Amino acid sequence: MSTLDFDPQTLPWADRDDFPAALDRRLADGTLDDDGAARLREWRERGFLHLQGAVEEALIDRLLEAYERAWTERPPVKLLVEGRGVVPFAELPPRAEIGHHHYRVMDFQDVEPAAREIVLHPTILKHLRLIFDQTPVAMQSLFFEYGSEQRGHQDFPYVQSAVLSHLVGCWVACEDVAPESGPLFYYPGSHRLPKFDWGGGSLAFDGRDESRVASFEAFLDEQCRKAGLERLVLEAEKGDVLLWHAALVHGGSPVTDAGRSRKSFVVHYSSQTAYPRDRRFPDRPPRVLARHGGRLYLPPAPGLGRYARAVLHRLRRLLGG
Numbered sequence: 001m002s003t004l005d006f007d008p009q010t011l012p013w014a015d016r017d018d019f020p021a022a023l024d025r026r027l028a029d030g031t032l033d034d035d036g037a038a039r040l041r042e043w044r045e046r047g048f049l050h051l052q053g054a055v056e057e058a059l060i061d062r063l064l065e066a067y068e069r070a071w072t073e074r075p076p077v078k079l080l081v082e083g084r085g086v087v088p089f090a091e092l093p094p095r096a097e098i099g100h101h102h103y104r105v106m107d108f109q110d111v112e113p114a115a116r117e118i119v120l121h122p123t124i125l126k127h128l129r130l131i132f133d134q135t136p137v138a139m140q141s142l143f144f145e146y147g148s149e150q151r152g153h154q155d156f157p158y159v160q161s162a163v164l165s166h167l168v169g170c171w172v173a174c175e176d177v178a179p180e181s182g183p184l185f186y187y188p189g190s191h192r193l194p195k196f197d198w199g200g201g202s203l204a205f206d207g208r209d210e211s212r213v214a215s216f217e218a219f220l221d222e223q224c225r226k227a228g229l230e231r232l233v234l235e236a237e238k239g240d241v242l243l244w245h246a247a248l249v250h251g252g253s254p255v256t257d258a259g260r261s262r263k264s265f266v267v268h269y270s271s272q273t274a275y276p277r278d279r280r281f282p283d284r285p286p287r288v289l290a291r292h293g294g295r296l297y298l299p300p301a302p303g304l305g306r307y308a309r310a311v312l313h314r315l316r317r318l319l320g321g
């Protein structure tokens with residue numbers, strides 16, 4: 001049986017063996033209140049937090065309007081579409097011609113202010129700061145229109161920062177979730193199960209051998225079954241948020257009414273130490289948007305290269321070069 005696990009030296013504090021003592025110290029010196037402590041204990045035990053009504057409906061409505069507009073305006077973002085891979089919005093056929101519902105918009109926050117406001121939402125960030133005990137940084141987002149029907153999985157082998165355990169998934173309900181729309185499911189406590197060996201003792205998927213994905217999912221099914229873990233289905237109302245641990249096993253239930261949407265916005269966060277640069281532009285210092293104690297990296301400003309060249313040109317002329 002696998003005994004692989006995260007590096008204990010770099011675990012977020014709520015996952016460490018000395019957490020109970022650290023928590024007592026923080027409560028005693030006043031740097032943590034009872035509510036924060038209760039949240040953290042729940043996180044450590046169960047591996048998730050359900051924050052009811054955390055995001056304002058008006059803000060979600062702005063996101064939904066932008067999503068609908070995107071199908072006609074085709075902004076410069078990409079979608080991940082089952083059977084087609086990663087496709088620029090501009091190159092996709094109309095929605096009805098895709099033929100199935102397994103598509104999601106990637107990194108909508110690059111172009112959409114409402115998405116940025118949700119990614120840097122004060123209530124979400126307050127909880128992430130508790131969990132990481134440092135500045136949370138958004139790594140990526142996915143907007144789902146329909147249930148994903150994904151098999152049970154953990155996110156850390158796929159969404160990788162420099163420290164695999166520095167990862168939290170955040171699922172924002174953009175409408176009330178109907179049972180037939182394929183709700184999210186998850187196994188409380190599964191974040192403590194032994195980890196899958198992707199090969200040579202690696203905890204991360206290197207993208208090479210896709211057949212390992214099915215073995216990973218079967219391993220997790222088996223681990224949850226053997227541990228007798230309960231499978232919960234997320235009953236969420238518009239504006240609710242579910243935060244889940246890097247290693248919480250979760251997925252999408254089967255959709256039993258194909259016409260029923262299940263609009264949701266998922267953001268994966270890491271910490272400032274584990275994710276200091278934008279994964280898409282690792283060679284450049286990131287363009288940071290910082291708000292409410294959290295961070296998000298914006299793509300490089302368009303035309304910046306040209307602007308920089310123009311400034312250099314003027315400088316050279318001024319200096320007589």
Ligand SMILES: O=C(O)CCC(=O)C(=O)O
Binds near residue numbers: 144150155252253
């Ligand atoms: O929303 C879902 O159905 C699954 C989302 C998910 O598993 C993920 O984004 O990691």
